[in-house]
Amino acid sequence: MRVIQTKLPDVVLLEPRRFGDHRGFFAEIYNARAFRDVGIRSEFVQDNHSLSEKVGTVRGLHFQKPPAAQAKLVRCGRGAIFDVAVDIRLDSPTYGKWVGYELSADNGLQLFIPAGFAHGFMTLKPGSEIVYKCSDYYAPETEGSVRWDDPDLGIGWPKAENPVLSEKDAEAPSLSQIKSPFCWEK
Numbered sequence: 001m002r003v004i005q006t007k008l009p010d011v012v013l014l015e016p017r018r019f020g021d022h023r024g025f026f027a028e029i030y031n032a033r034a035f036r037d038v039g040i041r042s043e044f045v046q047d048n049h050s051l052s053e054k055v056g057t058v059r060g061l062h063f064q065k066p067p068a069a070q071a072k073l074v075r076c077g078r079g080a081i082f083d084v085a086v087d088i089r090l091d092s093p094t095y096g097k098w099v100g101y102e103l104s105a106d107n108g109l110q111l112f113i114p115a116g117f118a119h120g121f122m123t124l125k126p127g128s129e130i131v132y133k134c135s136d137y138y139a140p141e142t143e144g145s146v147r148w149d150d151p152d153l154g155i156g157w158p159k160a161e162n163p164v165l166s167e168k169d170a171e172a173p174s175l176s177q178i179k180s181p182f183c184w185e186k
């Protein structure tokens with residue numbers, strides 16, 4: 001597994017090794033020991049899978065607050081997405097900074113996003129599916145969101161017009177409007 005550091009020191013891009021042959025390929029997409037060896041010690045307790053029909057669907061930016069904050073390990077099983085992590089840890093030197101990468105079924109890249117980050121993505125192909133592991137259970141009472149096009153964040157989405165959004169995401173506040181900020185246990 002190739003480990004690629006991002007400009008946010010805690011967010012890591014991972015490229016699992018693919019063993020190709022005449023049938024296709026084989027890859028280990030999660031191996032607790034190999035992840036521990038590269039410093040990722042999160043214990044994952046839930047796997048999620050979502051399908052977005054249309055190109056330009058945006059889900060996010062989402063997070064859960066403590067005590068149910070989630071680290072996530074995200075990959076694209078079909079199609080392609082532009083996947084984004086935003087540092088929302090108040091005490092972090094990179095608070096409000098984002099990184100974004102194309103994750104696709106073809107490139108097999110995965111993004112590890114620790115707790116304390118908001119996560120979201122835009123689909124780049126019709127019928128894109130993402131699969132992601134979470135280090136805590138879904139706890140809707142702890143959910144928070146930040147608007148996808150928060151001008152303070154200035155996320156460089158590949159396609160900026162008329163995204164397909166959920167009602168909840170269309171009404172999300174900007175990061176600076178979040179009323180009860182929180183600090184993260186590291």
Ligand SMILES: Cc1cn([C@H]2C[C@H](O)[C@@H](COP(=O)(O)OP(=O)(O)O[C@H]3O[C@@H](C)C(=O)[C@@H](O)[C@H]3O)O2)c(=O)[nH]c1=O
Pocket residue numbers: 048050059060061062063119120121137138166
């Ligand atoms: C996230 C989640 C949702 N649900 C339910 C609630 C709701 O009825 C339905 C759809 O939920 P949402 O609209 O929140 O789904 P979605 O917009 O895909 O939410 C996800 O977005 C990405 C970016 C993330 O990072 C995830 O953590 C999660 O927040 O699924 C669960 O049962 N378990 C879960 O873990």
